[in-house]
Each structure stands twice: as C-alpha cells, then as structure tokens.
Amino acid sequence: MISDSHLRLGIPSKGRLSDLATDLLTQAGLRFRRQNRGLFARVSGLNVDLVYLRTDDIPTLCAEGAIDMGITGSDLVEEAGANVQERMKFGVGRCRLAFCIPDDAPITSAAELDGKRIATSFPTVTREYLAKHGATAHLVSLAGSVEAMIQLGVADAIVDLVETGSTLAANRLRILEEIGHYETVLIQNTKPRHSEIADRLVQRLEGVVIARDYSLVEYNIPRAKISEAEKITPGFNSPTINSLENAEWCSVQVMIRRADVVDAMDQLKAIGASAVFEMTLNNCRL
C-alpha cells in the first residue's frame, strides 16, 4: 500500500487534532478515503500517502524518517525533543502549557516548587523549565486527567495544557506560571525527501490557512477618496481598483483580516463608500 515514490504525511488517528487535520486537508483540495480502521490512505492526484498515527508519536516518527511530514501539536514536538523542521503554523489547536496550583495555595512562582511533587504529561519540558529556574521536583508522569492529581494526593502542583481554563476552574486550580504557547503545526524531517511534493502540500495548506484568516471586501468609493480608503484597507499587497461607468467613482477589492472587517466597513461608510460587501474566502494563492 505504501510507496517509496510518495511523500508520507502522518496525521492524528484520533483525538481533537484528528478532525482538525482531516478538515484542513479536505479544504486544501486533497481527496482521500481512510478504509475502516485502516492506518493508511492514498491521496488521489498528488503523490502523498497519509499515515494515521497517535498525535504524540508523530514528532518522533518524523524525526526518525518513518514519515516525511506530520501534523501534530508544537507542545508535543517540544516534549519529544524531536529534531524536525516546523514548516507551518495552522492557527488552530491553540493552548498554553502552565504550572497550576490550588486556588488558595500561597505559592507565587514555579521556583518555589523546588522539592515538591508535580504531576504532568510533559515531564521533559517541566524538568527543563524548572532547571532553568534553579529548581528540581519529583515528577509524576501521567497520560491524562492530570488536573485530578492534587485532589488525589499524588501531587502539590501540575503542569498541563490550558485552553479556556474551564478544566482548571472545575478543579479549583489556578495558573501559577506559563511555560509557553502552542498550536497545531506541520513538521518535516530535516533531510527532506520528495521536497517538491512537500512544497506543493505546504502551498495548498497555506492557501487554506490564509483564507481562513481573511475576508475579501468589495466597495464603491469616489475616486477623490481613494487614498483615504487605502489607509483604512491597505490590502495584503495592495488593493485592486476597477473603473465604474461613472468616471468619478471606482470599485475596490481588498483582503482584510476577519477580525478587522466590521471596523473597516464602518470607517469606509463614514468616508463615503457605498455597496460595501464582505465575502468569505475558501482558498487562495497569493
């Protein structure tokens, strides 16, 4: 099934990153079907084989060359100490890794955890962080449910991922100190095989990631106001300006970060723009 002439891309077989990765690849136009419980899938029209793996094994398997590229969490890359190249950030699966303690604990910094017991799924990152701050601790390594470990009496503090903070709140814990910010990434072996296919894959995925971040905004504006409008909407490179039948007016097309669109639309209206539309982008090549 697996072929040497194909690039091998490792993707999460289950868990929260599994759907994220499948959605990204599908939106990027890759066509594939995973056979029931199968560990491989061939992509049609592009020489790529998908390999379904555990999210936390992907960094090591990529560093070892078992797969050429992989989709995983940057936290897991760091924990594995995997020597891989990060090719892309996807802007999804964002989370922080943090030292957390009971709400009412009087501790004020991670250095004060010297000699204490810490439960975590990230023993390497935790040990290295503590060492940099002149501390050592007894680490209890676990695969999950780390937030329960203080109540269970096996730890004084934990190091775990935090996204919304609701798991911490439910367990009456608070963040003591953040170790770092992480997200879903595309990694590649440092001695790439099939570089051309890899670059094509990156280009396709970038098209989706940029399109997810931007909208296309179109509006009509009096020519006399163009420079004012350009200050509000400078565009990714520069805006596209088209003539209208009424020579005093023109139509502008421009990419704007989604988070900034409503503000920009209000400002455009205020300087005299009309027919201001926001359109969703599905994909792009810039």
Ligand SMILES: Nc1ncnc2c1ncn2[C@@H]1O[C@H](COP(=O)(O)OP(=O)(O)OP(=O)(O)O)[C@@H](O)[C@H]1O
């Ligand atoms: N709450 C979260 N919010 C956002 N991203 C997260 C969160 N928890 C984990 N992640 C990201 O997803 C990756 C995989 O998470 P994890 O290893 O916990 O698997 P999972 O998908 O949650 O499955 P399970 O915990 O059931 O094994 C993490 O390494 C991290 O990059």
Ligand SMILES: O=P(O)(O)OC[C@H]1O[C@H](OP(=O)(O)OP(=O)(O)O)[C@H](O)[C@@H]1O
């Ligand atoms: O800040 P929050 O939004 O609450 O998210 C953080 C929680 O999400 C992850 O757990 P997961 O759901 O993967 O369960 P696990 O402990 O079994 O890995 C992580 O390990 C935290 O427990």
Ligand SMILES: [Mg+2]
């Ligand atoms: Mg989890």
